[in-house]
Amino acid sequence: xxxxxxxxxxxxxxxxxxxxxxxxxxxxxxxxxxxxxxxxxxxxxxxxxxxxxxxxxxxxxxxxxxxxxxxxxxxxxxxxxxxxxxxxxxxxxxxxxxxxxxxxxxxxxxxxxxxxxxxxxxxxxxxxxxxxxxxxxxxxxxxxxxxx
Amino acid sequence: xxxxxxxxxxxxxxxxxxxxxxxxxxxxxxxxxxxxxxxxxxxxxxxxxxxxxxxxxxxxxxxxxxxxxxxxx
Numbered sequence: 001x002x003x004x005x006x007x008x009x010x011x012x013x014x015x016x017x018x019x020x021x022x023x024x025x026x027x028x029x030x031x032x033x034x035x036x037x038x039x040x041x042x043x044x045x046x047x048x049x050x051x052x053x054x055x056x057x058x059x060x061x062x063x064x065x066x067x068x069x070x071x072x073x074x075x076x077x078x079x080x081x082x083x084x085x086x087x088x089x090x091x092x093x094x095x096x097x098x099x100x101x102x103x104x105x106x107x108x109x110x111x112x113x114x115x116x117x118x119x120x121x122x123x124x125x126x127x128x129x130x131x132x133x134x135x136x137x138x139x140x141x142x143x144x145x146x147x148x
Numbered sequence: 149x150x151x152x153x154x155x156x157x158x159x160x161x162x163x164x165x166x167x168x169x170x171x172x173x174x175x176x177x178x179x180x181x182x183x184x185x186x187x188x189x190x191x192x193x194x195x196x197x198x199x200x201x202x203x204x205x206x207x208x209x210x211x212x213x214x215x216x217x218x219x220x221x
Binding site: 133 | 157174189190191201214221
């Protein structure tokens with residue numbers, strides 16, 4: 001499995017993922033390793049979230065980001081859940097490794113924000129056992145609507 | 149034949165249609181009661197490459213994917 005982009009059925013084994021990245025990359029002379037961990041909040045009566053992922057385009061989106069990071073001598077890492085993730089569990093981790101703090105701080109911001117608006121992942125609220133598409137929290141991908 | 153995949157929440161089985169370009173696909177899908185309301189919100193990929201114009205030629209064996217609004221994380 002590509003250790004830089006990892007997909008899991010259900011909630012993420014957060015400690016395992018972060019520790020494995022730390023163990024793998026701490027000896028690579030990166031001075032800064034920043035992780036962002038998304039946790040499912042208990043709100044609006046949901047029991048959790050559920051996710052569909054279209055992996056071919058996620059992979060190419062991630063590869064584009066990896067090239068962009070590599071140009072700055074940095075590395076991006078990501079883990080995401082497929083299927084159901086209950087409240088107070090984690091569905092998403094993003095990380096940046098960089099020789100320099102400032103590059104890492106800026107990249108993690110850009111990487112997470114672009115992920116939210118471009119990565120081909122669909123979110124559903126789990127309400128009374130049903131998956132309800134989170135349409136109002138979702139973002140149109142750039143170029144949407146060409147068939148209308 | 150061109151295969152049309154409806155991703156995520158659209159919840160529709162794939163179609164196989166004999167078309168030459170995305171404009172023809174647009175006309176077909178506008179007649180589809182389930183899909184027509186999604187067209188204004190969906191991005192389009194051909195063979196997993198994002199496409200930005202309807203003026204796009206399709207070839208036999210191509211795969212077109214419709215991607216509704218996303219929300220990862």
